[in-house]
Amino acid sequence: MLVKLGVAAFKVGSGELTNLPFLNELSRYGLPILLSTGMSDMTEVEAAVTTIQAHRTPLVLLHCTSSYPAPDEDANLRAIDHDAQALRSPGRLLRPFSGLGAEFGGGRA
Numbered sequence: 001m002l003v004k005l006g007v008a009a010f011k012v013g014s015g016e017l018t019n020l021p022f023l024n025e026l027s028r029y030g031l032p033i034l035l036s037t038g039m040s041d042m043t044e045v046e047a048a049v050t051t052i053q054a055h056r057t058p059l060v061l062l063h064c065t066s067s068y069p070a071p072d073e074d075a076n077l078r079a080i081d082h083d084a085q086a087l088r089s090p091g092r093l094l095r096p097f098s099g100l101g102a103e104f105g106g107g108r109a
Contacts, residue, residue, distance in 0.1 A: 014038020
């Protein structure tokens with residue numbers, strides 16, 4: 001239905017990151033996927049990335065926190081660069097954080 005409505009991309013919440021059959025089906029449409037990593041570990045993120053990239057689907061990973069707004073000290077911004085290097089993907093930062101205003105890992109804060 002979303003494809004028929006002409007959406008430009010799919011945003012997938014972190015709760016669906018481990019639902020590989022869902023990600024596989026969504027990837028078949030070829031539309032960009034914005035995937036929140038939430039509290040997933042690297043093994044789970046890698047499995048999701050592999051599933052999506054098997055279809056050569058454009059992908060952006062969103063580094064998210066479990067508290068909103070997250071205090072700056074809980075943002076774990078170094079994880080963006082780590083994940084980007086491990087997954088050979090540009091890093092992105094999803095707000096809200098309480099007081100940050102700089103650019104991180106290629107994404108705008």
